[in-house]
Every structure is written in C-alpha cells, then in structure tokens.
Amino acid sequence: MLNGLTEKQPLSDIDYAKKVLLLESEAIKNQIHRIDHHFQKAVDVIFTCSGRVAVTGVGKAGIIGQKISATLASTGTPSYWIHSSEARHGDLGKIVASDIVLALSNSGETEVVLLLPFLKQMGTKIISVTGNNKSSLALHSDVVLDIGNVEEACPLGIAPSSSTTAMLAIGDAIALTIFKKRNLSKEEYAFYHPGGELGRKLLPVEVVMRKGRENPVADEDMPLLDVLGIMTETKGNPGAVSIVDKNNRLTGFFTDGDLRRLLREGTSFLCKTIKEVMTPFPKVINNRCLVEEAYKILRENKIDQIPVVNDFHTPVGIFDVQDLLEVRF
Known part of the structure; x- marks a missing residue:
C-alpha cells in the first residue's frame, strides 16, 4: 500500500478522489494540536510589525505563499509576495529590516535557504512554515511553525498536495487571527475590497x-x-x-x-x-x-x-x- 491510496483492489475514480480529500482533510485536522505558543509568537510578531510581511517560497509552496500574502493584505496586514529565486537576482532589494519574512518550504531545504544569510544580515525576522523542524530553514528562523511529516495524497507520495493544503490552512489561521486582533470595522474592511459584489455591498x-x-x-x-x-x-x-x-x-x-x-x-x-x-x-x-x-x-x-x-x-x-x-x- 502506498500512502493509503493503493489497495489490492483498484479504487474507482470516485473512491480514489474521496480518499484524496480524506487525506487532505486529515492533514488540516492534524494541525489543530500544533497551534501552540509558537503560533502565538508568529501572530504577535506580525501584528506588531512596523513593516510588511514578505511571503516567499518555491514551487507549489510558493503558489500557496502567494495566496497567503493576498489574504494577509486583504485583511489589513500589509504584505507582498517575493519568489525565492528572483530574490537572489535583485528582488531581495524589496525587503527591508522592518519587514518580516514568512518562508514556506515543506523540506526546509529548498532555495529559500539561500536567502537566509542575507536576511540575517539585514536583521529581518524570519517565520518559517515547514514540515521539518530540523531543517536549515527551521534552524535559522526566529519562529518555526512545524506542520509535521504530512502524508501526501499523491499515490507515489511525492507530489505536494496534503502538505501544501496544511500550509494554506496555517496561513489562513495566521491571517484571520491577526484580522480578528485588528478588530477592523466593515467600513475599514471595505477599503481593501472596492471592487466586485463584495465591494458593492460594503460601499458607504x-x-x-x-x-x-x-x-x-x-x-x-x-x-x-x-x-x-x-x-x-x-x-x-x-x-x-x-x-x-x-x-x-x-x-x-x-x-x-x-x-x-x-x-x-x-x-x-x-x-x-x-x-x-x-x-x-x-x-x-x-x-x-x-x-x-x-x-x-x-x-x-x-x-x-x-x-x-x-x-x-x-x-x-x-x-x-x-x-x-x-x-x-
């Protein structure tokens, strides 16, 4: 059996899809007991940040990072996305000492690690979301949010799926917890959503x-x-x-x-x-x-x-x- 998805009797497409959703939902559920003082510290650091939150990562984790950055920005926490590879070719200049870097990497050994010496030199605080709390990324982060060894929903156990789902959920938990702490009114929230049906409803x-x-x-x-x-x-x-x-x-x-x-x-x-x-x-x-x-x-x-x-x-x-x-x- 590979990751709970390959059985003696081949699953139908419908049953297999349900199995994928089950594994991904379990990946999120398993994060609940991981919400502890490390999570509180991450929230406090971002909430009191005088700069912006720079979210970075590569591959699928990077795509998840873009969504997390967008959620932060739309709920009152200034944020921008920066690609870890592009950062090494000039985009690092976007980051200043007052910013906070939120780095996503399941292995904790991706190209994100190559940015650490420069971030440390700038004095920028680093919050990592990783599945390996012994990794280079974790060891050089000010706050580590460990999602644990998440079982991927891929039949080969390779393609990022359950792990990125867990990262996304943690990102939402961070952004929305800070949103709650900011206690924004509907009018203030509307300022960040001037367009579409949502903006129409929240306009004065x-x-x-x-x-x-x-x-x-x-x-x-x-x-x-x-x-x-x-x-x-x-x-x-x-x-x-x-x-x-x-x-x-x-x-x-x-x-x-x-x-x-x-x-x-x-x-x-x-x-x-x-x-x-x-x-x-x-x-x-x-x-x-x-x-x-x-x-x-x-x-x-x-x-x-x-x-x-x-x-x-x-x-x-x-x-x-x-x-x-x-x-x-």
Whole structure:
C-alpha cells in the first residue's frame, strides 16, 4: 500500500478522489494540536510589525505563499509576495529590516535557504512554515511553525498536495487571527475590497446615493404642485423628494408611489401643501451606512427609496435600489 491510496483492489475514480480529500482533510485536522505558543509568537510578531510581511517560497509552496500574502493584505496586514529565486537576482532589494519574512518550504531545504544569510544580515525576522523542524530553514528562523511529516495524497507520495493544503490552512489561521486582533470595522474592511459584489455591498451609501442636483429637496410649506414640478425637473428623475423644515432638517418624504395612491381618491389633494400629504418622519439612513445595510432596510420595509441624512438630520441624498444596477468598478 502506498500512502493509503493503493489497495489490492483498484479504487474507482470516485473512491480514489474521496480518499484524496480524506487525506487532505486529515492533514488540516492534524494541525489543530500544533497551534501552540509558537503560533502565538508568529501572530504577535506580525501584528506588531512596523513593516510588511514578505511571503516567499518555491514551487507549489510558493503558489500557496502567494495566496497567503493576498489574504494577509486583504485583511489589513500589509504584505507582498517575493519568489525565492528572483530574490537572489535583485528582488531581495524589496525587503527591508522592518519587514518580516514568512518562508514556506515543506523540506526546509529548498532555495529559500539561500536567502537566509542575507536576511540575517539585514536583521529581518524570519517565520518559517515547514514540515521539518530540523531543517536549515527551521534552524535559522526566529519562529518555526512545524506542520509535521504530512502524508501526501499523491499515490507515489511525492507530489505536494496534503502538505501544501496544511500550509494554506496555517496561513489562513495566521491571517484571520491577526484580522480578528485588528478588530477592523466593515467600513475599514471595505477599503481593501472596492471592487466586485463584495465591494458593492460594503460601499458607504454616500458613494452610491443620488446627491447634489439629483437629490430634490423641498420646503414643507411649498404647494404640492410646485413640489411635483421639482420632482419632474430633477436630473435622473428620482421619483421622490425630501421635505425639510426651516432649519433644513428632514421632516417628510414624498414619492411617485404616494402620488399614485392619492390619485385613487380624486384630485382635490393637489391644492394642498406638501406637508399635508407627505409621509412624516420617514425611515432614513445615515450617509455613512453601508450599501448592504441600506439594501436590507429597503427589503425589510418593502420600499424602493429612502432619504439619506447626515448627523444633523439634513437630507444629503436619496438611496434608490435601482442605482445599485448602475454601479461599476
């Protein structure tokens, strides 16, 4: 039997694939008892780092390192990827003494080791993730995260598979533990994710809302017909208007839907002031509210628009669910 995958009776492709996943899942599960004071030290060193985390490695471990670096950077820990071989041909200049090098090598004897003398000379701290705590890499690291002798899921026990899966899991554990320690707000997290669906949800409403000339505002004592004129003439046809008092504080909201409902009862209301027919004390959102939260309010209240106010309750925009379709990154 080779690594638990070769049996007397050949496995079907489906059974073999399941066996691979089982071995890789066990590789991750086996890391749980390895999370100890060495891991805590690694987290503390990175958390207090005044520079950036340079992640390095070669081969499959290097590819895993690129993902770990990306995860660190996207969760608030400045990080960059550097190829161990390229570092020996000039890229070493990217690393400064205040940086921390996170080196990945299962054997601990790859080309990463050739960088150690130069890193030591710079005074850069080294954190290694390796399967050999007696290796050259481990012996010259400030912190060693030993993943142990991981059984590869390859039928020959050669191709990096379970070991790189374990490295990836440890990398996630490091990055997300530090992310938790940073206690970033959703707004701060959104700063690192301005694009795509995630960015759309985490944008502040003030980025998406209709504002300026596209945000109609009317005085509460204004005749309804005049207010309808403002709604019609406003750029973008928002189909709603915010109503304010003499102190420019929001007191009401009026929409096309309100107009249609009133028309079912006749037209006598057209002679009234907007204050008499508006929706008083409407639901509002603050301009710093996230789009995700604003959309939830619209959905729960079954409305398409909502006025956006600042901390002084002054209307600064209108959030319309349709505007989300126009957002481009």
